[in-house]
Amino acid sequence: MLKDFDIDDDDLLRRWISISQKVKSFHIRGLSADQNPSRDPDDYKGYKWTGPRINAKGIVNGLYSRAKKGDLVLVTSPGVAWGRTSVGELLDPPDEYIYERIGRYPRENIPARRVRWLGTVDNTVLEKGFVSQLVSQSGFSQVRRSDFDVFFRAAYPNFIRTDLANSLFNIQAEEFSTVADMYLKLIANFAAEIARADERGTLKDLPKLKFDDWMFSLSDDEFVANQKIKIESPGKNLLQSIKMTPILAAVIFAVCQYPAADIKASEIEFKNSANGGPLDECDIPIKDASGAAFNKMSLDLLEKMCKAAQTSEKLGRITTPIRTVTK
Incomplete structure (x- = not known):
């Protein structure tokens, strides 16, 4: 043992x-x-x-x-090439484990790590060499960085790491019109504006932003998120960028489901929704940038963002994994 x-x-x-x-x-x-x-x-x-x-x-x-607490683990199905690979997160440090009993080995205590299973990946989208690695006799090997994204997306709809941010909007409407799409893109482009201002230290100028002028002077640069998945209805809209823009877009969309006046009058707090505890280190820039943006936005500008978020949510029945609560 x-x-x-x-x-x-x-x-x-x-x-x-x-x-x-x-x-x-x-x-x-x-x-x-x-x-x-x-x-x-x-x-x-x-x-x-x-x-x-x-x-x-x-x-x-x-x-x-x-394998440390929080690491992802992959377990493929018996079908291998035509099956699916489960993605889970280790819940405890490596020196904390439990003993389980399974039918194949009756009365034996088998040491095991606790895992929270988060999603699955279709093996047909993986490289053949990688699928072979999953079923190799070594049984335990590290995934290449070039393969991270597909498993991160399966585990976490919204995530940010050193060189990539990713957010997911679920579109549940049977028909997704260009109007709902336009309003959602408006949120994403405004998130790029905030990310750009935060990095350049110009968030203080946000109250001076004229919405109509901004709408027709959008910059197409590294702060603008790319759409990586074709929109279907119902389906998913994936935003991706090397900047924090996609996560900011999800935060703005979620918070702006409330009336603008209520947002301006309240203190916005951020918590790690997985455990209700402190934020991860990579979440802090999101908290600081979005908190500063909401504080500095004029009420008129915030009302326009809320209209965009609420209209796209109503027409597209759009949801994000971000949860909001009021006190």
């Missing part, structure tokens, strides 16, 4: 892996009770490292040492 030894003790780890191989064989072959293998590591001193044991060592070290 993991609790009985330090997995960094290479000699003892080899013996426990040897025990697990014997126990697995005992159950799979349906041997009689008198053939139940010893669970005493001292009885396995002469066992050497073999290929399967080295693979098992990699899995144990990966799952109970390398």
Whole structure:
């Protein structure tokens, strides 16, 4: 059992892996009770490292040492090429685990990490080489950075990391008109304006912004989000940028479902919706930029943003994963 030894003790780890191989064989072959293998590591001193044991060592070290709390894990289905891969988030540090019992190994306590399953990915959209990696005998390997995005999107509709921000708008209307689309794009372009002003230190000038002039002088630069998924109805609209624009757009859309006067008169607080606790480090720029923008917007400008958000929500029945509550 993991609790009985330090997995960094290479000699003892080899013996426990040897025990697990014997126990697995005992159950799979349906041997009689008198053939139940010893669970005493001292009885396995002469066992050497073999290929399967080295693979098992990699899995144990990966799952109970390398993989940290909050890391994503991928588990593919038996169908492999035509199946789906589940994406989950590890809930606890590697030294905190539970023991489970599964039907294949009755009366055995199997160490396990707790996972919150978040979504799935269709294996047909993955590279063949990557699918082969998912079912390789090594069992535990790190995903290449170039493959991050597809799994991040499956796990988190809204996310921001070093070089990418991503937000998702769910469109539930049976018909999605150009009017609803226009108002949603207005929110996204205004979010780009805020992100640009925040980075350049010009948010203080936001009260001077003339809406009509701004509408016909939009800049197409790195702050403007790209749409990465074709809009369908019903379907999804994905915004993506190297700046924080997509997340700001989702925040503005969610907050502006309330009357503008109520927003101006209230204190806006941000919490991590996953646990109700402190924000992640990457969330702080979003909080600061959007909070400053709402404080500095004129009531007239905020009313226009609220009209855009509420009209697009009504016509497109649009939702985001961001949750808002009032006190």
